[in-house]
Structure formats: structure tokens, C-alpha cells
Amino acid sequence: MRLTPRRPSFYRFRQQLADTDAIPQLVLLGLLTGLFTALVTTGFRELITFFTSLYLPTPDYDDFAALEWPLRLLLPLIGVAAIVTLFRLLHDPKHRLGIAHVIERLSLHQGRLPLKPFLLQFFAGVAAIASGHSIGREGPAVHLGAASGSLLGQWLHLPNNSLRVLVACGSAAAISSVFNTPIAGIVFAMEVVVMEYTVAGFIPVMLASVIAAVITRSLYGTEPAFHVPSLTVTTVNELPLIIITGITMGLLAVCFCRLIILFARTNPYPLWLRLTCAALLTGLTAIWLPQVMGIGYGTLSDIMFNNLGFTFLCLLTIGKLCTSAASVGLGVPGGLIGPSLFIGAAAGSTVGSLTNMLGLSATVSGFPAMVGMSAMLGAVLQAPLTALITVLELTRNPGILLPSLIAIIIAWLITSQLFRQQSIFTQMLSADGLDFRHDPVAQALRRAGVASVMSRSLQQLERHCPFEQLHNALKTKPRWLLINNNGKPQSLMPAVELARQLEQLTFDAHYTLVETADLLGIPAKRLEVGAIDIKSTLHEALRRMDQNSLNALYVVSRDRRNGDVITGIITRADIEAWYQVPH
Structure with a gap:
């Protein structure tokens, strides 16, 4: 996707x-x-x-x-x-x-x-x-x-x-x-x-x-x-x-x-x-x-x-x-x-x-x-x-x-x-x-759709990613990094976590220069993710998180011409913040 x-x-x-x-x-x-x-x-x-x-x-x-x-x-x-x-x-x-x-x-x-x-x-x-x-x-x-x-x-x-x-x-x-x-x-x-x-x-x-x-x-x-x-x-x-x-x-x-x-x-x-x-x-x-x-x-x-x-x-x-x-x-x-x-x-x-x-x-x-x-x-x-x-x-x-x-x-x-x-x-x-x-x-929660709350500030990266690609991704100042494993989204990382670790990832334990980073192996905060359709409501998103013990979902838009595309990220914290504000 x-x-x-x-x-x-x-x-x-x-x-x-x-x-x-x-x-x-x-x-x-x-x-x-x-x-x-x-x-x-x-x-x-x-x-x-x-x-x-x-x-x-x-x-x-x-x-x-x-x-x-x-x-x-x-x-x-x-x-x-x-x-x-x-x-x-x-x-x-x-x-x-x-x-x-x-x-x-x-x-x-x-x-x-x-x-x-x-x-x-x-x-x-x-x-x-x-x-x-x-x-x-x-x-x-x-x-x-x-x-x-x-x-x-x-x-x-x-x-x-x-x-x-x-x-x-x-x-x-x-x-x-x-x-x-x-x-x-x-x-x-x-x-x-x-x-x-x-x-x-x-x-x-x-x-x-x-x-x-x-x-x-x-x-x-x-x-x-x-x-x-x-x-x-x-x-x-x-x-x-x-x-x-x-x-x-x-x-x-x-x-x-x-x-x-x-x-x-x-x-x-x-x-x-x-x-x-x-x-x-x-x-x-x-x-x-x-x-x-x-x-x-x-x-x-x-x-x-x-x-x-x-x-x-x-x-x-x-x-x-x-x-x-x-x-x-x-x-x-x-x-x-x-x-x-x-x-x-x-x-x-x-x-x-x-x-x-x-x-x-x-x-x-x-x-x-x-x-x-x-x-x-x-x-x-x-x-x-x-x-x-x-x-x-x-x-x-x-x-x-x-x-x-x-x-x-x-x-x-x-x-x-x-x-x-x-x-x-x-x-x-x-x-x-x-x-x-x-x-x-x-x-x-049924009155609002996930599209109105989700964050569109994200970059999608593979698990083993070259450092040059990481630097380019961070230049866009995304909020989230969606990490793929074998071509499928598996984990969600705040971009600030990668920015903190980036300098330390350039060399391995033997101080040898490395060319790629394992985004699922570095010590950082990550969230397990699942998928949800962009037409879904916040209630559906929260129920999906509860059923699968998740705290975040990536939002998928079905498109006949371009196939399934990822349009954003919604977290449990986003839903809770939306509910606490009068609408």
C-alpha cells in the first residue's frame, strides 16, 4: 500500500x-x-x-x-x-x-x-x-x-x-x-x-x-x-x-x-x-x-x-x-x-x-x-x-x-x-x-469520521532502511513513521524517536560504519497498528482498537484506480482528545 x-x-x-x-x-x-x-x-x-x-x-x-x-x-x-x-x-x-x-x-x-x-x-x-x-x-x-x-x-x-x-x-x-x-x-x-x-x-x-x-x-x-x-x-x-x-x-x-x-x-x-x-x-x-x-x-x-x-x-x-x-x-x-x-x-x-x-x-x-x-x-x-x-x-x-x-x-x-x-x-x-x-x-463518536481526526503527517518506510532515505524522510518533518515489514505495515513510531536515535545508529558496536538501520530493532517507542477504512467513524476505530488491543490504526482509502492507499494515522489519544472538546 x-x-x-x-x-x-x-x-x-x-x-x-x-x-x-x-x-x-x-x-x-x-x-x-x-x-x-x-x-x-x-x-x-x-x-x-x-x-x-x-x-x-x-x-x-x-x-x-x-x-x-x-x-x-x-x-x-x-x-x-x-x-x-x-x-x-x-x-x-x-x-x-x-x-x-x-x-x-x-x-x-x-x-x-x-x-x-x-x-x-x-x-x-x-x-x-x-x-x-x-x-x-x-x-x-x-x-x-x-x-x-x-x-x-x-x-x-x-x-x-x-x-x-x-x-x-x-x-x-x-x-x-x-x-x-x-x-x-x-x-x-x-x-x-x-x-x-x-x-x-x-x-x-x-x-x-x-x-x-x-x-x-x-x-x-x-x-x-x-x-x-x-x-x-x-x-x-x-x-x-x-x-x-x-x-x-x-x-x-x-x-x-x-x-x-x-x-x-x-x-x-x-x-x-x-x-x-x-x-x-x-x-x-x-x-x-x-x-x-x-x-x-x-x-x-x-x-x-x-x-x-x-x-x-x-x-x-x-x-x-x-x-x-x-x-x-x-x-x-x-x-x-x-x-x-x-x-x-x-x-x-x-x-x-x-x-x-x-x-x-x-x-x-x-x-x-x-x-x-x-x-x-x-x-x-x-x-x-x-x-x-x-x-x-x-x-x-x-x-x-x-x-x-x-x-x-x-x-x-x-x-x-x-x-x-x-x-x-x-x-x-x-x-x-x-x-x-x-x-x-x-x-x-459515531457523529465524526476518522478522516476528520486522523493525522496526515506521516512517512512510510521499510524496516531495513538506508540512512539517506531516513534523512530525507525526516526533512519533511512528519509526525509519524509507519514501518513496513515484508511489505506490510507492522509498527508505528513517532518521528522524534528516530531523530533522537539517528546519530547513534550510524556506527555499530564495533564502530563500523553501517549503511542501513533496522527500524524495528532500535530502542524507541513503537505502537502496534491495524488497518481501518477511511469511511469508518471514531466509534468504529475505538472498537477496532479495543478488540485487537491496539493504540493506533492506519487509515486506508479504497481506490479503484490506485488500489488501497494509506491516508493517515489515528491513535487512541486522538480520539480521547476529540471527545473531550465540545462539538
């Missing part, structure tokens, strides 16, 4: 992205990711609409109640046949899709999402949603958006720390596109997916979400995903309802999450068997409750306008909770945010009807459903701010802000403090055998 040759300008663009403050470059990439995500999610949405239009009278509102009951029973099974066929065609052995898959790849694989799961999620998600499974489309959309950003970065050979930002951009753009809620998309990406707020990450994510919203609104209009009534609320008068709703949503969220994990423990069983069980449960429930099928935005609008009776709302809450938990837990490639909103709205409206009958409140139409949606979503995701902003943007009613905030706090306290429940995505990863932990040090 040789030292770095002269590089074209795009190489410098990549190197700049290794820094945590490469905001102009990330803004450009965020714009491209938002555009790409909007196109992908639009294609996903249109393909679902195309298939549902073949048998539904109003595909925009997934009116499965208009179908005869044998078809409602058969449709999910047809979807399972299509999904299993797609898995076998693409030979995917792990079957990991959706938001949990994105978080896993972000935490354990530096945000590198493969192409095959992306294709599988697209077509299998279409098959699952179009066939009436009790799931949402935001889970597949987030996977598709995150993969769009990641694949763009991988195609451009960008450093891994920038892939994390592109994954966040794609996730935000997906939520913005699906729900027509750009602000909620931003908060969701930072609070649920990346789990950190930084200026360098926030600005590109904002731009990606806005671009996706602009494209979506130009195609589908400015209306939110479902219709809600306008209302005016007096928070003090409705305080009993808000408190009861918060408690109810907290308990329902615990039941929902635990049911999902219970079903997820069937992962050792064959995929076709698990999906068939989910399809049968959904189909059989839909014989009497067809509203549990599909995304359910039409039914959600009916709930908002108080068009459903108390008994039916109770049954609908239980039916949707069980079918959605089974679908998500058994591996149907769909999302759980939509079902969480549905369950929260149905249960909240049920609580509102009950408190009206008991004389505890005289609530207006839609209010308890909106409060229930926010509290349920916040408790399931363990993301209070995401839930609050999502419902605020969906309802476009500032009056819902304070009541929702109270209910979210109550539901969050019940789930996180009383039942010690983590986010549903973290629970799903743990059930899958993955040790997922939020490590602030690792998070900080």
Missing part, C-alpha cells in the same frame, strides 16, 4: 463530510434524500391504491366493510402467499424489516441499509397493506426513506458518520410524506430513530422533511391523512376526562406492546406459518369487525366525528389491538404507528362516551379521540414530543395541545415508571436477541 496520491474534488467533498460540522454538504445531501424518499413513498402509496382499487369501491378510505365476508377472510391469506413468495425470491434469511430494522442498522451497522431488504419492504409492504392486514404504512415508509438515504450515501462512498444523518433525513421525509406532517417527521427522526439532537443533523433533516412535504402536497393536496372536526376545548372542565384517558392509554399501551412481544417470540417458527396465523386472526375478526382491516383512516374519521356507538367502540378497540399486535409481532411487513393512533382514538372516544354517560364531562365530538391518539402514541413509542407534535399537526387545532400534553405525561409515567417499559422498537430488538443500548459516548 502507498501513501495518498492527488485526489479529485469529490474526494475532498467526502473528506469534509467526516467532520461533525459539515453542514453545507449535509444540507445538499438532505435535499437529495428528501426528494428521493418522496418519490419512493409516492410510488409505494400509488401501488397500494392501484391494487385496492381492483376490489374496493373507495380505496382511499380502505372500505373493507363493503366486501362480502368470504373475501374479507380470503384477502389476508392471498397477501400472505404473495409475501412468502417475495421472501423466497429475494432469499432473505432474517426477515427484518420496518422501523426496528432501521434502528438496528443505525446502531450496529453504522447506518448501512442493504438493497435487498429495501426491495423486499417495498413489494411485501404493498402486498400486506393492499390485502387488508391490520397494519400501518408508515413503518414500511420509514424503512424505505431511511434506506433511500443510506443507499444514496453508499453509492457515493460517503463516510459512515454522514450515513447516520441521511438515514435520519429519509426517516423524517417518510413520516412527512405519509401523514403530511413535516414537523412531526423531524421530531420523530431525532427522538425515535437517531435519539439525539444536533445542529449538524437537525438542519438537513428539516430540509428533507420540508421537500417531502412540498412534493406530497403538490400531488395530494394539503389535507392531513384523515379528517378531524374543528373544536374548542376548556381544559379545566375536561380535566377528569383527560386524566382517565391518560391512565387508560397507559394501560392499553402496556397490553399492546406486551402482546406484540409475545407474538414476536414465535420467530423460530417458519415465516409462512406465522403470517398465516396473523392472516387468519385478522380475517376471522373482520367477519364481524371489517373496520380492523387495512390502515383504517376512513374509520378513524368516523371515530373523530362521533359516528360510532359505545359498544361498537369497545369491540373495535379490542379487535384492532389484538389483530395489529398479532400482525406486527408475527412478522407482517407493516407499521404500528397507524394502529397505535387508531387504538388511541377508539379507546379515547370510548372513555369520552363513558364519562358523558356518568356525567363527569360534556365533551365535544372528536376531543377524547384526539387526546387518546396522542397519549397512546407517546406511550407506545416512549416519545412524548413526537406524539404531541404528530397529533397537533394532524388535527391542526392548537386547543388540543395542553389536554394532550397532560394525557401523554400520565400515559408515559404509567408505562415507563410503573411498568418499566421501553420503546416498542427497543423491545422488539431485545426480543430478537439484540443487545440494544443507548450509549451517549458511542453516539458522540
